[in-house]
Amino acid sequence: MDCRTSSEIMIKQMDGPLAEADMQGWQQHLSACTKCRKEAAEWQQLSVMLARLPDLDPSPGFERRVMAAIDPMRYAVRQPQHAMNLGMLFIWIGIVGGASLLVVEAAARMQQWMMTWFQGTALYRLLAFVYEFVVIRGIFYFLMPQKGLWDWLTRWETVDSWWVTMGTLNLVMVLVLIKVILDRILAGGRGEVR
Amino acid sequence: MQLTDAQLVTKILRGDPTGFQELVSRYQKPVFGICYRMMRQREEAEDLSQEVFIKAYRYLGQYNHEHKFSSWILKIATNTCIDAIRKKRVDTLPLDEEIKTNQEDVSAERAFLQEEAHREIEAAIGSLPPDYRIVVLLYHHQGQSYQQIADQLEIPMSMVKNRLFRARKMLKESLKKLKEETLWTAEQVQKS
Numbered sequence: 482m483d484c485r486t487s488s489e490i491m492i493k494q495m496d497g498p499l500a501e502a503d504m505q506g507w508q509q510h511l512s513a514c515t516k517c518r519k520e521a522a523e524w525q526q527l528s529v530m531l532a533r534l535p536d537l538d539p540s541p542g543f544e545r546r547v548m549a550a551i552d553p554m555r556y557a558v559r560q561p562q563h564a565m566n567l568g569m570l571f572i573w574i575g576i577v578g579g580a581s582l583l584v585v586e587a588a589a590r591m592q593q594w595m596m597t598w599f600q601g602t603a604l605y606r607l608l609a610f611v612y613e614f615v616v617i618r619g620i621f622y623f624l625m626p627q628k629g630l631w632d633w634l635t636r637w638e639t640v641d642s643w644w645v646t647m648g649t650l651n652l653v654m655v656l657v658l659i660k661v662i663l664d665r666i667l668a669g670g671r672g673e674v675r
Numbered sequence: 676m677q678l679t680d681a682q683l684v685t686k687i688l689r690g691d692p693t694g695f696q697e698l699v700s701r702y703q704k705p706v707f708g709i710c711y712r713m714m715r716q717r718e719e720a721e722d723l724s725q726e727v728f729i730k731a732y733r734y735l736g737q738y739n740h741e742h743k744f745s746s747w748i749l750k751i752a753t754n755t756c757i758d759a760i761r762k763k764r765v766d767t768l769p770l771d772e773e774i775k776t777n778q779e780d781v782s783a784e785r786a787f788l789q790e791e792a793h794r795e796i797e798a799a800i801g802s803l804p805p806d807y808r809i810v811v812l813l814y815h816h817q818g819q820s821y822q823q824i825a826d827q828l829e830i831p832m833s834m835v836k837n838r839l840f841r842a843r844k845m846l847k848e849s850l851k852k853l854k855e856e857t858l859w860t861a862e863q864v865q866k867s
Contacts, residue, residue, distance in 0.1 A: 531815040
């Protein structure tokens, strides 16, 4: 073995134990070559020093600082309680609205009877007025701009919840249908729309 | 029973961030070790280590469970340090403080020699170019394989081997030089 091959083996040795064949030839060369023996000792020293590199600690409180810097809600399940409550409210409004719709529809089908018996009375006019102005317009002109309700309806968390989205669509659909049927009733069953 | 890294990741992704504290606790030393030895300044190394963990948390959903978490976080640490070095052009500054080692179980003389050896090897590692330094740290200190280092640095394995080969030679020369300087200084002190 020459000194060049011996040098290569020294470096190879840093990756793990040498093969038996390499080891024997190398040991023989080392016993005869002072220069390579000295070099081998230097490699050995480097190998030991690298293996003994100490672990380093960050300053105390490092964990706490990292935890304070992360967003703990990043992977939290997004379903805020208020959105759930609001969603349920809209579902119930939808159910009640739907039931009301059936009642109003039934009333519309009894229109002929209503016309002969009820239309023209002051009570009929008063009820129609109250229904349209207080319920329908009241919702759009009075309740909606009130602080809180408008925020609820436009806030992302609210829209984000499909419960609320479906509930809102349900509410809008019910209101539109009620208005249409109401118009039919107020038009006196003649197909005219006021 | 202690949860594995993969189980902790799953726990965090299901909405429990406390699992992340355990991961920070497990990997703060290797991450800080890489950052400190690459940046050579404690304060900056701490900032970068913090950045590494924040990035890891942010992109935890992208972690592939087929690979070791340790390799993944060390890859983030490596890339973060290399980016910081490129921005700052940090090269071969000395460490800003001496690295203290546990000396409870060794005699004063042995402790001094060990301290001296650590100081020498740290200085030698610090004198390597950053591309070589990271390879030495990942291979010799973090126990990564050639293939893992190649994956982390996104370079061919032959390049990893080449850099490590050159780095080791440079380290040996640096240590030799340091020893000669120390001997020369000792001789001067004796003469005066």
